[in-house]
Amino acid sequence: MEHSRFHPFVVFSELKICLKEISAHLKLLLEFMEKFMLKVAEFKTQKVTARKISSHETITNYIQHPTVLGFDDIAGLKDLKKILYTVVILPKQQPQLFYNRVPGNSILLYGPPGTGKTKLVHGIAAESGSILYCISLSDILSALVGETEKNIHEIFTQLKKSDSRCILFIDEIDGICRKRGNSEHDHSRRLKTEIMKQMNQIETCNNIVVIAATNCPWDLDNAVLRRFKKQIYTPLPDEEERVDLFHLLTRNENVFDSVDEIQKLSEMSDGLSGSDISNLVQDALDMPLNELHETKIWKKCEDGFYEPYQGDILEVDSANYEDIWISELKDLPPMSVRARNVTMADFCEAIKQVQVTVTPEDIKKYEDFQST
Numbered sequence: 001m002e003h004s005r006f007h008p009f010v011v012f013s014e015l016k017i018c019l020k021e022i023s024a025h026l027k028l029l030l031e032f033m034e035k036f037m038l039k040v041a042e043f044k045t046q047k048v049t050a051r052k053i054s055s056h057e058t059i060t061n062y063i064q065h066p067t068v069l070g071f072d073d074i075a076g077l078k079d080l081k082k083i084l085y086t087v088v089i090l091p092k093q094q095p096q097l098f099y100n101r102v103p104g105n106s107i108l109l110y111g112p113p114g115t116g117k118t119k120l121v122h123g124i125a126a127e128s129g130s131i132l133y134c135i136s137l138s139d140i141l142s143a144l145v146g147e148t149e150k151n152i153h154e155i156f157t158q159l160k161k162s163d164s165r166c167i168l169f170i171d172e173i174d175g176i177c178r179k180r181g182n183s184e185h186d187h188s189r190r191l192k193t194e195i196m197k198q199m200n201q202i203e204t205c206n207n208i209v210v211i212a213a214t215n216c217p218w219d220l221d222n223a224v225l226r227r228f229k230k231q232i233y234t235p236l237p238d239e240e241e242r243v244d245l246f247h248l249l250t251r252n253e254n255v256f257d258s259v260d261e262i263q264k265l266s267e268m269s270d271g272l273s274g275s276d277i278s279n280l281v282q283d284a285l286d287m288p289l290n291e292l293h294e295t296k297i298w299k300k301c302e303d304g305f306y307e308p309y310q311g312d313i314l315e316v317d318s319a320n321y322e323d324i325w326i327s328e329l330k331d332l333p334p335m336s337v338r339a340r341n342v343t344m345a346d347f348c349e350a351i352k353q354v355q356v357t358v359t360p361e362d363i364k365k366y367e368d369f370q371s372t
């Protein structure tokens with residue numbers, strides 16, 4: 001028997017097709033709305049960075065909480081820590097030492113990327129209990145010609161009014177204060193002039209320290225460079241500093257059997273930056289976790305945790321058979337898995353795979369700059 005067009009079965013199946021189509025269209029509409037909302041959010045943030053800082057607006061937007069608790073969270077760099085201590089902490093703690101002289105309150109940190117410049121500034125802010133203001137090119141750059149230097153002026157004016165001890169950190173200053181070139185725009189020249197003028201003015205303010213950082217000091221305008229009373233090179237870590245770094249980065253893990261192992265790692269990682277070492281430590285610590293995805297045989301421990309079974313499955317005797325589980329990681333209950341310990345072999349493997357970010361030619365450039 002043939003179904004008529006209005007037979008309930010036909011109507012029902014057509015209705016089903018219609019509903020399917022509607023739901024597909026709804027899905028598309030939802031996706032479109034999601035993208036649209038993202039665009040609106042992006043547009044809003046762009047507007048925020050390009051706006052002028054109003055004179056009524058406080059500069060609290062630029063305050064950052066230090067990412068470290070103090071110098072103890074930063075390995076090595078002993079001489080730099082001493083200099084920062086002298087400039088930032090000593091004038092407040094022992095002002096009589098600076099009687100009749102102005103502490104050089106403008107510091108430029110330069111060196112290869114990943115050598116801890118940014119971290120060090122957070123460290124001194126935490127150590128000294130200073131308020132840390134961080135500005136970068138994108139914060140102060142205004143779409144309106146002439147507004148960018150007004151923004152700089154406004155930031156310094158408000159800082160000068162502050163009673164608290166402040167650190168103004170200009171990260172990647174080469175983006176703002178490049179050498180003059182033939183094609184230099186007027187507004188970029190005015191911006192540099194404003195920064196230099198403001199830096200001259202704060203020379204006598206003993207509650208403000210300006211610290212700038214750059215990976216390319218040779219790109220900086222000479223007149224700007226001269227404004228920094230102290231120019232400090234942050235080199236790659238030496239052998240002793242690398243030992244410190246491995247200790248620091250693994251302080252919450254029980255990894256090494258002896259100090260000799262750390263010493264060996266330090267020797268193997270010659271030429272790496274602090275950031276390279278931090279990445280390789282992360283990779284090594286992740287290795288036991290990555291293995292969990294391939295694990296199919298688990299040992300259930302007395303405390304209820306599952307650990308990857310390390311032995312030969314054929315050698316499990318009947319007394320222990322109940323403790324052995326065959327399962328994929330994803331099928332085990334949440335919060336029930338423990339990974340094997342990280343070993344020295346993981347670190348050796350991670351060192352082999354690490355991407356070296358600073359070349360000997362780069363180092364030569366910094367050393368040449370240092371000796372000029």
Ligand SMILES: Nc1ncnc2c1ncn2[C@@H]1O[C@H](COP(=O)(O)OP(=O)(O)O)[C@@H](O)[C@H]1O
Binds near residue numbers: 073112113114213273
């Ligand atoms: N001396 C150090 N002590 C501790 N961590 C360091 C050190 N040097 C580099 N690092 C690691 O490298 C990362 C990048 O450091 P960062 O301060 O941003 O370098 P830079 O500003 O010189 O490019 C940090 O987050 C930290 O994990």
Ligand SMILES: [Mg+2]
Binds near residue numbers: 118119171213
């Ligand atoms: Mg940095």
